Amino acid sequence: MVTFGRLKAWQQARHAARATAAPLPPLAMFVDPLADSLSALFRVLLGGAAGWLLHAQVTGVYAAVTVGASAPALLAQVGRAATPAEALRAPGGADSAVLPADSAGQAGPLTGEGA
Structure with a gap:
């Protein structure tokens, strides 16, 4: 399927080059x-x-x-696939989670005491 897509792109590039009288692209550029x-x-x-x-x-x-x-x-x-440890270290993982803020706007502890 991938090779067919590349051959199709090569064919389209050749048609475009013929329309403008430009040099024809070699097959090696695509495959x-x-x-x-x-x-x-x-x-x-x-x-x-x-x-x-x-x-x-x-x-x-x-x-x-x-x-x-x-x-x-x-x-x-x-x-x-990421392992659980990789998922926690990745951006957007548990390490970068937003903690609930207390009434003063400070991030509260994970126990929920500041919420």
Whole structure:
């Protein structure tokens, strides 16, 4: 899907260049054959591994294709997931939470005595 989007962008850039008589952009500006091929290979391997691991639970061709196609996206999402400790340190986490203010406008203690 990503490669198709890049090829579509290359096609549109070529059409725009032809309309203005500008030099045509090379395909290498939009697609990196080595990196894209390796990426596709690893996606196939991850999909195959997911299908092999879940072969007892998956019945039917459509289910097998769904499991295989979703494996790279699922692993990417798991890789971006934050641990609870990271979530607390991140901006907007518990460390930067706004504490309730007391009547003098000062932040009160967490026990709620100043609210």
